[in-house]
Amino acid sequence: MDGTQSPDNSKTDIWSEAGTTRVPFQVYQDAEIYAEELEKIFYGASWNYVGLECEVPQAGDFRRNFIGEREVLMIRKDDGALSVVENRCAHRGAQLCQALSGNAGNAIVCPYHQWTYTLDGELTGMPFKRGINGKGGLNPDFNMRAHGLVNLRVESLNGVVFASFDHDVPGLREYLGPDMVKYFTRIFDGRGLRVVGYERQVIDCNWKLQMENLKDPYHAGILHLFLISFGLFRLDQESKCLVDDSKGHSVLMTAKGTEEGKEDTGGVRIAAPDFSLTDHDLIQPRLEFPDNVTLSIQTLFPSIIIQAQCNTLATRQVIPKGPGSHELVWTFFGFEDDDDEMKDLRLRQANLMGSAGYVTLDDAEALEFSQVGLSGSHVGDAAVLEIGGKDCESNDHLVTESLIRGFYMRYRDAMGHGKAGV
Amino acid sequence: MDRTEMSQPVTDDVILRRIERLQLNYIASIDDGPLDNWPQFFTDKCLYTVVSRDNFDRGMELGVMRFESVGMLIDRATATQHAAVFAPRIIRHVLGPAMVDDTGEGYRSRCNVVIYQTSPDGDTVLLMTATYNDLIVEQDGVLKFKEKRVIYDTHRIPDSIVYPL
Numbered sequence: 001m002d003g004t005q006s007p008d009n010s011k012t013d014i015w016s017e018a019g020t021t022r023v024p025f026q027v028y029q030d031a032e033i034y035a036e037e038l039e040k041i042f043y044g045a046s047w048n049y050v051g052l053e054c055e056v057p058q059a060g061d062f063r064r065n066f067i068g069e070r071e072v073l074m075i076r077k078d079d080g081a082l083s084v085v086e087n088r089c090a091h092r093g094a095q096l097c098q099a100l101s102g103n104a105g106n107a108i109v110c111p112y113h114q115w116t117y118t119l120d121g122e123l124t125g126m127p128f129k130r131g132i133n134g135k136g137g138l139n140p141d142f143n144m145r146a147h148g149l150v151n152l153r154v155e156s157l158n159g160v161v162f163a164s165f166d167h168d169v170p171g172l173r174e175y176l177g178p179d180m181v182k183y184f185t186r187i188f189d190g191r192g193l194r195v196v197g198y199e200r201q202v203i204d205c206n207w208k209l210q211m212e213n214l215k216d217p218y219h220a221g222i223l224h225l226f227l228i229s230f231g232l233f234r235l236d237q238e239s240k241c242l243v244d245d246s247k248g249h250s251v252l253m254t255a256k257g258t259e260e261g262k263e264d265t266g267g268v269r270i271a272a273p274d275f276s277l278t279d280h281d282l283i284q285p286r287l288e289f290p291d292n293v294t295l296s297i298q299t300l301f302p303s304i305i306i307q308a309q310c311n312t313l314a315t316r317q318v319i320p321k322g323p324g325s326h327e328l329v330w331t332f333f334g335f336e337d338d339d340d341e342m343k344d345l346r347l348r349q350a351n352l353m354g355s356a357g358y359v360t361l362d363d364a365e366a367l368e369f370s371q372v373g374l375s376g377s378h379v380g381d382a383a384v385l386e387i388g389g390k391d392c393e394s395n396d397h398l399v400t401e402s403l404i405r406g407f408y409m410r411y412r413d414a415m416g417h418g419k420a421g422v
Numbered sequence: 423m424d425r426t427e428m429s430q431p432v433t434d435d436v437i438l439r440r441i442e443r444l445q446l447n448y449i450a451s452i453d454d455g456p457l458d459n460w461p462q463f464f465t466d467k468c469l470y471t472v473v474s475r476d477n478f479d480r481g482m483e484l485g486v487m488r489f490e491s492v493g494m495l496i497d498r499a500t501a502t503q504h505a506a507v508f509a510p511r512i513i514r515h516v517l518g519p520a521m522v523d524d525t526g527e528g529y530r531s532r533c534n535v536v537i538y539q540t541s542p543d544g545d546t547v548l549l550m551t552a553t554y555n556d557l558i559v560e561q562d563g564v565l566k567f568k569e570k571r572v573i574y575d576t577h578r579i580p581d582s583i584v585y586p587l
Binding site: 100195196202327347354 | 472473477480484485486487488489490491493494500501505508509577579581583584
């Protein structure tokens with residue numbers, strides 16, 4: 001272990017090695033580690049997804065969201081710019097907005113004592129500020145400027161909005177890096193976005209297991225019998241697993257139709273039923289991006305996933321809810337210029353995804369199996385991540401856990417859990 | 423879904439009882455199985471959607487399920503029984519009384535529904551509260567759903583939705 005960590009990094013020794021082929025089960029269930037993750041990752045030097053610009057088109061529009069366990073409001077200001085403020089009154093801490101979305105007019109007013117803020121979060125006034133007949137109220141030296149809402153740094157990239165509690169975090173593009181920006185803007189290409197609809201589900205497993213699952217192409221060709229049965233996904237399809245320099249972000253892509261003959265699964269038969277669809281309309285995609293990729297999943301540290309499976313496009317936001325649970329919020333989107341056929345395709349192919357999705361139903365179940373299984377573990381027990389070797393490099397195949405190993409490199413760095421270099 | 427000027431409240435007890443029977447047989451195909459029976463309650467060309475009230479109120483049609491033919495319903499029933507990976511569970515629908523109107527093109531039926539889910543360990547949780555908004559037509563002497571729209575309030579779903587609703 002690296003001996004240079006600061007004294008608060010007491011959890012460094014839970015990692016049994018310098019690399020990330022062993023992930024201690026404590027990181028999925030320990031309350032202290034969880035509290036540390038909130039502070040160091042979600043409230044630290046990270047960019048967190050807060051929504052799409054098209055969700056707040058008019059001045060005063062807001063949408064409520066979470067970063068870690070703190071509630072934030074994404075707000076469209078009068079000048080057209082966006083602000084993100086914490087949804088908590090600076091007076092006594094009451095939640096300001098209860099609706100998921102709405103229009104705040106030109107001010108945010110706390111329902112409790114009507115303390116009033118600009119859409120940027122500056123405190124502008126409250127009832128009985130000077131009391132009644134000179135009695136009561138605030139002292140004249142009360143500093144209004146020092147009692148605004150917590151204001152977050154905001155940046156958006158082609159209509160997708162990110163915020164950070166850390167005002168010194170590097171810019172969003174720098175944070176993502178050129179490779180990740182390239183794949184991000186493959187989907188978010190600058191066209192106007194439209195929300196197709198939302199889904200929300202609470203999955204009782206640690207938030208990191210959800211991120212791992214989307215960095216694990218190995219499971220996709222085994223667990224998802226629906227995909228396998230209909231040839232939508234096979235581990236021998238032309239594919240790419242790309243990890244950024246920080247190792248925390250990644251993208252995986254496959255192209256349907258590039259597989260040849262029968263899949264070589266290494267002698268182990270994958271128990272996929274042999275059946276065909278009665279109605280093939282469900283999976284008749286239309287290529288809409290300038291390549292032959294039919295599935296791409298981008299995961300950005302710490303907790304947002306961008307999915308493009310055929311024509312069903314969605315952001316999946318992972319919101320931690322204690323060490324053993326998280327909420328998954330799906331924002332299905334399309335483009336303003338979608339024709340009627342494409343609108344239908346997006347609605348129909350959404351059957352693949354979401355809380356009842358042909359594909360993702362399996363994920364939510366398997367993730368809960370994981371949490372139940374590991375919760376009985378002893379200190380020192382760890383997940384084994386050696387599929388595809390021990391490194392965290394990019395690959396042109398899918399039988400690898402290198403993206404997960406990369407996630408934990410970044411995680412250990414962010415948490416100060418020793419030096420994770422292999 | 424709303425009463426139109428043309429539609430008339432149905433007061434004929436025979437029709438109301440037949441519609442009630444249809445709904446009870448429908449939920450039994452899910453709660454008690456076999457799920458293979460579930461598609462038979464629909465006309466060949468049909469619309470089955472499960473949409474959150476949140477989406478519905480925003481004018482968004484996105485559903486957790488959306489099937490436009492009996493074929494798609496058969497595929498869902500087959501995939502659920504033979505391809506999906508999930509922990510076993512028991513589903514239990516509880517229906518409220520229906521308000522039924524005759525629209526001329528069929529019967530519009532609207533009722534509340536509460537759906538519980540029980541795990542293998544025996545814990546029962548509320549999966550959702552919802553309404554059924556249905557268009558029911560008579561085909562060869564049998565009542566069938568031409569449309570069944572499940573609009574659910576509980577848009578923070580506990581884990582996943584495995585079975586149709």
